[in-house]
Amino acid sequence: MQIAVISGSPKGEMSVTLQYVRFLGEAFPDHTFTVVHAGRDIRALEREEEAWERLLATVAESDSVLWATPVYVMLVPAQLKRFIEQVGERDASDAFAGKYAAVLTTSIRYFDHTAHAYLHGICDDLSMRYVGSCSAHMEDLQSEAFQEQFVLFFTDFLEAIAERRLIQRAYPPLAAPSAPSSPAAPPAAVDTRGKRVIILHDADPGSGLAAMVDGLAACYGGFARVADIRDAGMKGGCLGCCRCALDNTCVYDDGYRAFWEEYVVPADILVMAGAVRDRFLSAAWKQFFDRSFSNGHVPAFAGKQVAYLVDGPLGHLTTLREVLTGLAVAEGANLAGIVSSEPGGDTGAALHALAERSVRLSVWGYVAPPTFPAVAGHKIFRDEIWGGMRAIFKADDRYYRQHGLYDFPTRDYRKRIITRATSFAMAIPAVRRDVVKNMPAYMIRPLERAIASSRVLAERKAGR
Numbered sequence: 001m002q003i004a005v006i007s008g009s010p011k012g013e014m015s016v017t018l019q020y021v022r023f024l025g026e027a028f029p030d031h032t033f034t035v036v037h038a039g040r041d042i043r044a045l046e047r048e049e050e051a052w053e054r055l056l057a058t059v060a061e062s063d064s065v066l067w068a069t070p071v072y073v074m075l076v077p078a079q080l081k082r083f084i085e086q087v088g089e090r091d092a093s094d095a096f097a098g099k100y101a102a103v104l105t106t107s108i109r110y111f112d113h114t115a116h117a118y119l120h121g122i123c124d125d126l127s128m129r130y131v132g133s134c135s136a137h138m139e140d141l142q143s144e145a146f147q148e149q150f151v152l153f154f155t156d157f158l159e160a161i162a163e164r165r166l167i168q169r170a171y172p173p174l175a176a177p178s179a180p181s182s183p184a185a186p187p188a189a190v191d192t193r194g195k196r197v198i199i200l201h202d203a204d205p206g207s208g209l210a211a212m213v214d215g216l217a218a219c220y221g222g223f224a225r226v227a228d229i230r231d232a233g234m235k236g237g238c239l240g241c242c243r244c245a246l247d248n249t250c251v252y253d254d255g256y257r258a259f260w261e262e263y264v265v266p267a268d269i270l271v272m273a274g275a276v277r278d279r280f281l282s283a284a285w286k287q288f289f290d291r292s293f294s295n296g297h298v299p300a301f302a303g304k305q306v307a308y309l310v311d312g313p314l315g316h317l318t319t320l321r322e323v324l325t326g327l328a329v330a331e332g333a334n335l336a337g338i339v340s341s342e343p344g345g346d347t348g349a350a351l352h353a354l355a356e357r358s359v360r361l362s363v364w365g366y367v368a369p370p371t372f373p374a375v376a377g378h379k380i381f382r383d384e385i386w387g388g389m390r391a392i393f394k395a396d397d398r399y400y401r402q403h404g405l406y407d408f409p410t411r412d413y414r415k416r417i418i419t420r421a422t423s424f425a426m427a428i429p430a431v432r433r434d435v436v437k438n439m440p441a442y443m444i445r446p447l448e449r450a451i452a453s454s455r456v457l458a459e460r461k462a463g464r
């Protein structure tokens with residue numbers, strides 16, 4: 001069997017993910033794996049027709065496709081995203097149509113599922129037959145237990161191809177884009193009350209997204225600063241070199257850092273506006289997100305209000321919504337809202353409501369309690385950094401120490417003593433019977449003091 005491996009890593013042959021592919025090559029010697037470096041070679045692929053045609057020929061001549069990519073900021077690297085955009089723009093989907101496909105990622109398993117869902121949707125859009133995905137932790141290949149499962153994963157893929165297995169489409173085709181609606185009369189501008197509002201976008205003049213950006217800026221009464229992320233002068237996408245690990249300094253000497261310092265850092269209210277390209281925002285936005293990796297694993301939006309404008313069918317793109325939401329909350333922000341240009345919604349009124357709400361919440365200093373992405377993200381990063389990464393990721397280690405983020409439960413000695421004492425007491429039959437019988441009462445008892453003080457707190461907040 002001929003397998004075209006589409007590698008998404010900008011690191012080319014030095015890619016961790018490709019070592020997993022090499023393992024497959026050794027484990028399945030009867031099959032031919034041909035690697036194309038969509039991530040590493042994206043510049044050449046965009047510019048050189050010959051390189052592009054060569055890659056397409058490799059895909060067209062193969063029996064199946066294995067997407068092999070790292071997870072970058074909850075999705076695939078910007079370079080691979082750009083490759084996928086190119087397939088659409090250059091009308092090259094014929095090379096992919098009908099092929100069986102599988103996805104292999106390496107990562108630390110933080111939002112690996114969204115990267116998989118994205119590629120699954122792309123496979124569906126390209127009329128490929130998506131068999132399944134394997135999410136490997138970047139160190140998994142050293143474990144024999146993983147190796148066994150990995151071989152099974154690939155065996156299933158090969159069998160699906162051999163038996164021409166029926167594969168159902170999981171993600172329906174997307175609706176055609178529609179123009180955002182405007183309010184009948186522009187509503188009165190919102191008083192920004194001294195809050196610094198920044199709107200970042202990648203809108204082309206005259207586009208639906210440009211109309212949304214202008215509409216929102218007008219809602220803030222001209223007090224919002226508006227900037228195009230393409231003016232950051234990024235020389236390229238994150239290279240995955242991790243040289244930033246020591247002191248957060250990126251290997252690129254370009255305008256990204258200055259742009260970040262000028263627009264993102266001072267924002268009280270940060271709005272990010274993009275149009276849907278395939279099943280995510282543009283590769284330019286993805287590159288902007290990837291390059292923020294040089295901030296390290298620290299909450300870069302802590303305390304801010306974050307909002308998004310999405311020009312496109314967001315209601316059909318649950319993965320996009322999940323990533324945007326995850327990005328905001330995992331970075332410590334409050335998600336003030338997402339306005340999309342979907343048909344049936346009054347975009348103009350929604351923009352005004354967003355402007356009002358973002359200012360109000362910013363004045364209050366409201367940040368919603370963390371949900372799963374932020375809680376899980378904290379634990380994953382904490383354990384990974386403590387468990388080994390801190391040898392290299394010095395800046396993260398310093399930050400985690402200074403901000404008490406190494407908050408392992410084992411350090412809560414009071415709780416440990418209470419847990420141990422309760423555990424001993426539970427060995428006494430009478431105590432055990434009582435606890436089992438009155439479990440709901442024991443669960444709410446510690447909350448009673450908080451409820452008793454609620455009125456005082458509400459009165460204090462109301463300034464009474």
Ligand SMILES: Cc1cc2nc3c(=O)[nH]c(=O)nc-3n(C[C@H](O)[C@H](O)[C@H](O)COP(=O)(O)O)c2cc1C
Pocket residue numbers: 009010011014015016017018069070071072073074075106107108109110111112138238239240241242290291293
């Ligand atoms: C810019 C950047 C973003 C990353 N984002 C994520 C992420 O969102 N989730 C995750 O689990 N790992 C993330 N990682 C870790 C990589 O997925 C991991 O190191 C991967 O094994 C690298 O594979 P490669 O050597 O094939 O490029 C990120 C790494 C980089 C450099």
